[in-house]
Amino acid sequence: MKWWQLALAAGAAAGLLTAQPVFAADSQVIRNEWQDEHLGPGVARWVDEDGNVWDQPGVRPDMADAAEGNGAAADENGTAEAAGDGTQENTADGVPTGDGVPSGDGASQPAAEDAAQETGRIIDPSKPMVALTFDDGPYGPVGNRILDCLAQYNGRATFYVVGERVPAEAAEMQRIVAEGHEIGNHTYSHKYLNKLNTAQIRQEIDRCADTVQSVCGVRPATVRLPGGNKNATVLAAVQEPIVLWNVDTLDWKTRNAQQTVSAVLDHVQDGDIILMHELYQASGDAALQIIPELTNRGYQLVTVSEMAQYRRGGLQNGQIYYSMKPQ
Numbered sequence: 350m351k352w353w354q355l356a357l358a359a360g361a362a363a364g365l366l367t368a369q370p371v372f373a374a375d376s377q378v379i380r381n382e383w384q385d386e387h388l389g390p391g392v393a394r395w396v397d398e399d400g401n402v403w404d405q406p407g408v409r410p411d412m413a414d415a416a417e418g419n420g421a422a423a424d425e426n427g428t429a430e431a432a433g434d435g436t437q438e439n440t441a442d443g444v445p446t447g448d449g450v451p452s453g454d455g456a457s458q459p460a461a462e463d464a465a466q467e468t469g470r471i472i473d474p475s476k477p478m479v480a481l482t483f484d485d486g487p488y489g490p491v492g493n494r495i496l497d498c499l500a501q502y503n504g505r506a507t508f509y510v511v512g513e514r515v516p517a518e519a520a521e522m523q524r525i526v527a528e529g530h531e532i533g534n535h536t537y538s539h540k541y542l543n544k545l546n547t548a549q550i551r552q553e554i555d556r557c558a559d560t561v562q563s564v565c566g567v568r569p570a571t572v573r574l575p576g577g578n579k580n581a582t583v584l585a586a587v588q589e590p591i592v593l594w595n596v597d598t599l600d601w602k603t604r605n606a607q608q609t610v611s612a613v614l615d616h617v618q619d620g621d622i623i624l625m626h627e628l629y630q631a632s633g634d635a636a637l638q639i640i641p642e643l644t645n646r647g648y649q650l651v652t653v654s655e656m657a658q659y660r661r662g663g664l665q666n667g668q669i670y671y672s673m674k675p676q
């Protein structure tokens with residue numbers, strides 16, 4: 350049984366829906382790092398330097414210390430708590446002039462560019478933007494509902510797909526690309542990379558990218574680490590830009606649309622990268638509320654590459670992005 354089948358089966362058991370996380374504080378020896386507690390796909394627990402455990406929905410704690418040895422990530426995180434003020438203060442560094450369509454990632458996302466041009470979609474870097482990300486798919490029954498809603502509101506999102514699921518969902522993959530969304534690399538089989546050696550890590554990344562490319566003709570520009578789990582070996586092996594998140598809906602755990610909606614709408618700020626999962630109908634239900642309301646509030650729904658283009662002048666290899674607040 351694959352991990353997502355386990356996850357779906359577990360979701361059918363009412364016990365999981367109300368289960369509380371098991372705390373094992375006395376076992377926490379690593380601080381300022383994601384703890385692999387096998388809580389579920391795509392999510393681990395954050396433990397800060399004082400041993401406080403974070404596993405609640407919403408915005409993560411300040412992660413300024415999260416990126417030892419990675420100045421860019423610290424820089425990303427350093428702005429996280431200050432986002433409440435000056436959200437309109439965008440220096441527009443690196444923002445291309447002209448028609449407002451990003452040009453930096455054309456090689457990896459040509460379809461996104463074309464779709465943006467065709468729809469006349471223009472991103473205003475001076476206005477708020479949010480990157481919705483959907484992990485662990487593709488899964489057509491939920492993904493197509495999300496895509497329908499994004500199309501209705503002319504929004505874009507990023508789908509971090511698991512490579513071994515891709516061939517069976519070729520139609521959805523091709524739709525994602527055709528409608529201007531971004532496909533990200535969530536490894537081939539969703540193994541926690543901090544458990545693997547360098548060769549195994551590269552195989553997980555490259556095999557996913559190869560599969561995506563063979564099915565829909567684009568190569569993912571960024572990597573999302575399963576569970577957010579990383580160590581020095583992972584960071585050395587993954588040269589691609591790593592995109593994590595700063596708003597964790599815990600949708601996989603609650604399987605509750607309203608809780609997922611609240612986790613986003615009660616906390617959302619300009620530059621957020623929001624983590625949801627494509628495997629659950631409740632997450633699709635939530636997306637159908639979140640997408641219209643964010644649009645109504647004036648947020649531009651952008652891909653992570655678009656956000657990087659407008660907020661950081663493009664993606665950089667070897668860097669970790671948790672959010673992209675205005676600078």
Ligand SMILES: [Zn+2]
Nearest residue numbers: 390391484485
């Ligand atoms: Zn995942």
